[in-house]
Amino acid sequence: MNSKVSKTKLADIARAAGVSPMTVSRVLNGRGGASPETAAKIEQLADEMRYRPNAVARALKSDRSGIIGVVVPDIANPFFPDVIRGVESVAMQNGYNLLLCNVVESAERELNLVRILETHRVDGVILCSARLPDAALSKALQGYKAAVLLNRTLAPETAGSITIDYRAGAADAARHLLNLGRRKVAVIGGPTTSVGAAERLEGIRSAFLSVGADSPVVVHCMPDIAGGAAAAAELLKAHPDIDALICYNDLNAIGALQYCEATFRSVPKDIAVIGFDGITLGELVRPQLSTMHVDKYAIGELCMRMLLDRIDGKFIQHRIVVRPELIVRTSTMLEQQAISGQVDFA
Amino acid sequence: MNSKVSKTKLADIARAAGVSPMTVSRVLNGRGGASPETAAKIEQLADEMRYRPNAVARALKSDRSGIIGVVVPDIANPFFPDVIRGVESVAMQNGYNLLLCNVVESAERELNLVRILETHRVDGVILCSARLPDAALSKALQGYKAAVLLNRTLAPETAGSITIDYRAGAADAARHLLNLGRRKVAVIGGPTTSVGAAERLEGIRSAFLSVGADSPVVVHCMPDIAGGAAAAAELLKAHPDIDALICYNDLNAIGALQYCEATFRSVPKDIAVIGFDGITLGELVRPQLSTMHVDKYAIGELCMRMLLDRIDGKFIQHRIVVRPELIVRTSTMLEQQAISGQVDFA
DNA sequence: CTCGGATACGTTAACGCTAACGTAGATTCT
DNA sequence: AGAATCTACGTTAGCGTTAACGTATCCGAG
Structure with missing residues (x-):
């Protein structure tokens, strides 16, 4: 609207500096090709006029x-x-x-x-x-x-x-639980549409197969805390003898921990729980969550x-x-180990 | 480069449909002004040619x-x-x-x-x-x-x-702690540059003033868990008799909880801790965190x-x-209340 | 002093889209 | 029947920027 310095665009600076828009463009993009005086004047004017290059125009052009x-x-x-x-x-x-x-x-x-x-x-x-x-x-x-x-x-x-x-990670998690002596392991499997979820299942099944154990039960759910709690409920109502849970991610695992706490199941004594991802949250909940950590x-x-x-x-x-x-924390720890599982502040 | 259908742009569709780019634009933006047949042909061509309107060009123009x-x-x-x-x-x-x-x-x-x-x-x-x-x-x-x-x-x-x-919220938090009988209250104050931090302090001070209590000690820190733990350490080393902490946010509060756990201080018995924000995390830590919740x-x-x-x-x-x-959870609960502080799953 | 080659610019056009305006033909109204 | 209105388009131009190319000036080498 304001015809003088309104749009604060490149051409206005050019006019004010008495040079062509191209020169201004060159200076402002640090591509040289201008005398130090011209460059200085342009830089100063651009600053005064609060010029901001238009990334949209640049994007269209380039x-x-x-x-x-x-x-x-x-x-x-x-x-x-x-x-x-x-x-x-x-x-x-x-x-x-x-x-x-x-x-x-x-x-x-x-x-x-x-x-x-x-x-x-x-x-x-x-x-x-x-x-x-x-x-x-x-x-x-x-x-x-x-x-x-x-x-x-x-x-x-x-x-x-x-x-x-995920295949290898889930297999590691499964072996960890097997080494703990757990045999009634179930899986909280995350979303059915997740490719990673399928890979995890393969890893878990192969680990179980290689020790001659039965393939674990699987329940799918949303990959959040509520989903984990719901899945845990479903699993434990149908199979009260489950003694370990491998979860799609840490949020699912934390949901499972919540359900266990609410139903007075002791973790890891009654049920061991392991998650996936290694989110900070896992260190903050009690019991602290074992997990397959990634950076x-x-x-x-x-x-x-x-x-x-x-x-x-x-x-x-x-x-x-x-x-x-694999990061082993309290949620899958043998009891004698669990005693020293404390955070340390100097 | 490819001159036929290369850039899949509006003009190509126009050419293919035997109309002007403007007509294509109108149809594709649902602004009418085209016969049903023309519109259908354009839509079909756009689809065939995998046309995606260029939001950059549109942005520049509009x-x-x-x-x-x-x-x-x-x-x-x-x-x-x-x-x-x-x-x-x-x-x-x-x-x-x-x-x-x-x-x-x-x-x-x-x-x-x-x-x-x-x-x-x-x-x-x-x-x-x-x-x-x-x-x-x-x-x-x-x-x-x-x-x-x-x-x-x-x-x-x-x-x-x-x-x-924050002023009112912090005052509520302060009064809550005062009602609990705490008198040696300290503040984990968050970043010095935060405007909200200053407002919280005002609220806390006014609440203390109105009951004739001394203004609490304040320590500033980064608004995360580590910052909260560090601030708690600083405060409790200098003033071992502190019996309550008001924290800038829940992360700071959780850091404080961690420090208390590590130094064998019982929360809320020895120290009550309250945070700000009402993040989900606060329900997951033990003791569960009291907080000033916002949606x-x-x-x-x-x-x-x-x-x-x-x-x-x-x-x-x-x-x-x-x-x-104010959401009162275990971290500022009187002992008899704390007993029933359990999550409930049907 | 003349020429090759820097240096310091300017001109033109185009990126893809659409506002604004224009027009030809069809339809409706008086 | 002529005017007014509407429908379905087309034309032109410009959003802000810069690649590509062009030109004028100056400087030193031969």
């Missing part, structure tokens, strides 16, 4: 938005904020920002979000725990310059992939770094597997 | 990006994911997406992020717990079409504001709705105050 789409199932699950922080730290160092989307465990919504992000011409996407079937996911990812999947694998030309070795922040960094490589057309590695590490 | 900037201090604090979910749900219903940024408790970085978001021409920002001084914050917000602050207030024309009544999801929704109004130029209300609610 076909690079400087934005990375990140899709997570549920930001309220403490697993994902850690991952996001890792992603963000690398992204920010490289001049990218994050467009964050929550799927809330709905495949339909996931597809929708992937489309929307494409619309926004993000320079890449990181999909955490995608729930879509392979074919649909591949198709949805076609339009992207670069994509990285966490806990999911597709053809390497479609997307890079960082996966947690979520590092995984976030890995995702973003791989995505950056793909954006740059460098396909150095398209597959990274992270092995979870 | 000066509306469809993106909301959200700045939080620390996404790993469970307070914020809840808020974000509330924001996102309203945003998504209205066709907006979230550009999320983590400040990690640095005012400099905060300023930087606000600038970057401006560059991206977001349609509005929601700043959660801004740490910048008033003047700098006002200035940084000048370039925005719309802004809403959580837990901070500026001139209504600069930004809308949703605040938690974080609802607050997120409020923020986004207020922002939408401001984007539309409707300044219906520019200030909403949410009153926190």
